[in-house]
Amino acid sequence: METQETPFKAALRSGMILGLISLVISYLVYFVDATLFASSWMLLLVALTFVLVLVFGFSYRKELGGYISFGAAFQFSFLTLIIAGVIGMIGQLLLYMVIDPALPQVLADQQMQNTMEIMESFGASDAMSTEQMDEMKQGFLDGYTVGGQLKAFGFALIIYAIIALILGAIIKRKEPTSSY
Structure with a gap:
């Protein structure tokens, strides 16, 4: 009897792939023009992430026989995003x-x-005022520290959960039941 892969194992594999893709793109952006990190262009990376989680999710659903519950799809999506986020x-x-x-x-x-x-x-x-501008700039700088990155990741977890709810709803597919 064939054992099915758990959402965690599938998410671990997908999250690592997604995280590495994200890193490669980020480092390419760095080598091309580092100031692009501070532009809205990076929203394309978010869209790519969304699409790739869907692709991985549909692939996982197919591995499971074409059906997946919303809960498993949500778990898969959320864990994939967390793992990719940690790597990133x-x-x-x-x-x-x-x-x-x-x-x-x-x-x-x-x-x-x-x-x-x-x-x-x-x-x-x-x-x-000049003081307000200096304070704002210091806030921007603080975002690049370890503490700033951890704080941003904490906020990202909330965003990941919301995105995973949407992705879970898209990926899920109920097994048809016959009603007599």
Whole structure:
């Protein structure tokens, strides 16, 4: 009798693949133009993640015989996102702390510039004092520390849960039952 893979084992494999793909893309972006990390272009990486979890989820459902409950689909999706997120966070910390320790300053400057451009477009460029601007920039810099990355991952867990609910609903397929 063939044993079926548990949602955890399937998610571990899929999460590792997704995390490594994410790392490769992130490092390619770093080598091309590191300031892209501070742009909305990175939303494409989020969309790619969404699509890949669906592909992996449909593949897992097929392995299970074409049917999967919502609970198992949610578990699979959530665990896949968590594992990929941990791998991504470790890769980002390596980038910020070991490979290029000057990168957080570059990204914080870029984020500050982007924020100022947005404020200018709304006519609010003079609305902030120098102290407020310095505080905002320090907040951007703090996001690239270990603590900042862990805090962001904590918030990401909430987002992962919401996304996993959506993905679980898409991936699930009830086994047809005959009613007499």
